Amino acid sequence: MNDYVNITIDDRKIKARAGEKLLWVALDNDIYIPHLCAVREKERSNASCRLCFVEIEGMARPVTSCTQVVREEMVVRTRSTRIDRLVKTAFELLLSDHNLSCRECPANGNCELQKIAKERGLKLRQKRFKAIERDHTVDDSPDEFAFDPSRCVLCGRCIWADREEAGVGAIGFANRGINSVITTFEGVSLAESICTQCKLCVEACPVGAFYYKKDKKA
Amino acid sequence: MQLLEGERELILSTVEEVLQNSSRNREDLIPSLQRVQSKLGYLPAxxxxxxxxxxxxxxxxxxxxxxxxxxxRLNPPGKYQVKVCMGTACYMKGGEITLESFERRMEIEEGETSPDRLYSLERVACVGCCTLAPVVVVNDDHIEGYVTPTRVDGIMLEFEEADQKEEETEKETEEETKKTAAEGGKNK
Incomplete structure (x- = not known):
């Protein structure tokens, strides 16, 4: 069996390691595909952000590139009318309950949502869906960092870092639907939980939900 | 929620028992939680x-x-469990207002139990008697129809009276047992 496969992404011929997921192959070759929830080391992606759709020749429907393994002779398109529609809707839904006071956000300028908007020509202030205000209660109990649920996109990267990198298991998802949150056991503050304040969750956060207190403006 | 006397031991022994009958695999988690809840009535922390x-x-x-x-459920069921229907008909007929009235009167929020465990309040989906909307179910066996905020006051009053009566009978039986015990002592 070959260690490498030859694929085509947007007319570019690319040699990719066999078994690799399409998303990472594209990103490694400087082809941008929007993504929030994917973690490279994770064997099976959550595929919950619904942003990394691509079209593959021979497949009837767009697929999430974070779960699609590369195959020999695969022909991939990262943009199409269908893809753009899917990504736009997923993105607008994410933003419909997002706290958009970017100027006060510690991640301003270094935010994955801003990057996606820029790359795909999407607006941060969407009008299609009714805006829902989320809980703004910031948990600033840890010494050096804080968590603002109103800026959280529920990608789950902090949970991955907490489990697999830190090996702690202090945070997880709770509730469901529009009420879904990232929280501790029984919803206590981070300082009261088993959190070791290793700050790996802050490093993992693609937006400004987990942030260093010193980065906070105003 | 404060644990009752002896509840801690009961929780520990229940979990112990459930764990013994479990494969200790993750897929067994939900059945285990169901067993714990059916024994304890809720899932204590x-x-x-x-x-x-x-x-x-x-x-x-x-x-x-x-x-x-x-x-x-994360809170223990109250002595008087109130379930407010939020099915389409009840919702349209003001179920939300009924729920709010209970919240105010019981001084708890939906999904909570009062600290003395007298009342618990939940919202449920359709109960199946939409002609009586808005509907409230008490202790799973008693259905109240057309529950307006005024009726909520009435229901709460009934609870208070029932509870008071129970306390009195309890006191009486206690006194009686004391009396008989005392008389029994005299006869000897």
Whole structure:
């Protein structure tokens, strides 16, 4: 069996390691595909952000590139009318309950949502869906960092870092639907939980939900 | 929620028993939670922590599952359990207002139990008697129809009276047993 496969992404011929997921192959070759929830080391992606759709020749429907393994002779398109529609809707839904006071956000300028908007020509202030205000209660109990649920996109990267990198298991998802949150056991503050304040969750956060207190403006 | 006298021991022994009958795999988690809840009436934090220890998973994972599924409750059922219907008909007929009235009167929020465990309040989906909307179910066996905020006051009054009566009879039986015990002592 070959260690490498030859694929085509947007007319570019690319040699990719066999078994690799399409998303990472594209990103490694400087082809941008929007993504929030994917973690490279994770064997099976959550595929919950619904942003990394691509079209593959021979497949009837767009697929999430974070779960699609590369195959020999695969022909991939990262943009199409269908893809753009899917990504736009997923993105607008994410933003419909997002706290958009970017100027006060510690991640301003270094935010994955801003990057996606820029790359795909999407607006941060969407009008299609009714805006829902989320809980703004910031948990600033840890010494050096804080968590603002109103800026959280529920990608789950902090949970991955907490489990697999830190090996702690202090945070997880709770509730469901529009009420879904990232929280501790029984919803206590981070300082009261088993959190070791290793700050790996802050490093993992693609937006400004987990942030260093010193980065906070105003 | 403060644990009652002896409840801690009951929780520990229940979880112990459930764990013994479990394969200790993750797929056994939901059935285990169901067994714990059917024994204790709810999922106390202590039970979730002990179960997490037994299955070697983070406790927050169990918390996530318990809050995700409507079938699990984190607060003990009250002596008077009130379920307010939020089916389409009841909702349109002002179920939300009924729920709010109960929240104000019981001084708890939906899904909570009063600290003395006298009242618990929940919202449920359709109960099946939409002609009586808005509907309230008390202790799973008693249905109240056309529940306006005024009727909520009436229901609460009935609870208070029932509870008072019960206390009095309790006191009487206590006194009687004391009396008979005293008389029994005299006769000897």
């Amino acid at each position: 202590l039970a979730m922590e002990k179960l997490a220890e037994g299955l070697d998973i983070p406790a927050v994972d169990i918390y996530g599952i318990a809050t995700f599924y409507n079938q699990f």
